[in-house]
Amino acid sequence: MSALTKNNIVLVGFMGTGKSTVGALTAERLGWTFADTDRWIEEKTGKTIPEIFAEQGEAAFREYESEALHELLGGKHMVLATGGGAVLAGANRACMLAGGLVVALTAPMATIIERVRGDSNRPLLQGDASERVRTLLEKRRGAYDFAHMTIDTADLEPAAVAARIVAALQAGSL
Ligand code: S3P
Numbered sequence: 001m002s003a004l005t006k007n008n009i010v011l012v013g014f015m016g017t018g019k020s021t022v023g024a025l026t027a028e029r030l031g032w033t034f035a036d037t038d039r040w041i042e043e044k045t046g047k048t049i050p051e052i053f054a055e056q057g058e059a060a061f062r063e064y065e066s067e068a069l070h071e072l073l074g075g076k077h078m079v080l081a082t083g084g085g086a087v088l089a090g091a092n093r094a095c096m097l098a099g100g101l102v103v104a105l106t107a108p109m110a111t112i113i114e115r116v117r118g119d120s121n122r123p124l125l126q127g128d129a130s131e132r133v134r135t136l137l138e139k140r141r142g143a144y145d146f147a148h149m150t151i152d153t154a155d156l157e158p159a160a161v162a163a164r165i166v167a168a169l170q171a172g173s174l
Pocket of ligand 1: 013014015016019038049082083084085086121122123124
């Protein structure tokens with residue numbers, strides 16, 4: 001399937017790689033709608049992500065996440081930022097690949113640690129954030145490789161990342 005026929009853009013990547021910032025900018029450039037699976041879950045449940053993890057556990061959160069993906073990718077002209085762990089389920093990956101152009105954002109570990117340090121909204125990084133990032137990155141090695149394209153955001157401003165995504169979509173070469 002050519003990228004031109006893809007209905008949506010799906011951003012995947014580890015926490016702190018800039019999916020939400022880049023996603024909103026990409027949507028603005030295209031005149032498309034921006035959505036974020038975490039925000040969708042919070043609106044649906046009326047709870048914050050930390051509350052869901054604490055009260056219902058990670059497994060329940062993952063179910064909401066799959067539901068969000070299926071619901072949001074059913075439409076078109078949407079740029080969707082997904083939670084860093086959304087790629088772990090094969091069914092989610094299949095849903096993303098079928099629903100849009102999947103773009104993985106990456107960043108060096110030091111950059112990620114700098115960005116997420118002190119953030120109380122990410123339950124999986126509570127405690128020693130550096131150690132948690134290190135362990136999770138190792139555990140998730142290769143998890144984002146299924147994407148149609150990957151952009152290393154280390155030396156790029158969010159607007160430049162968005163420009164690359166738009167160019168790839170319009171080139172239709174994927
Ligand atoms: C998670 C990433 C978070 C959020 C939840 C779990 C993960 O989203 O979905 O805290 O498993 O990597 P961001 O990647 O937007 O931080």
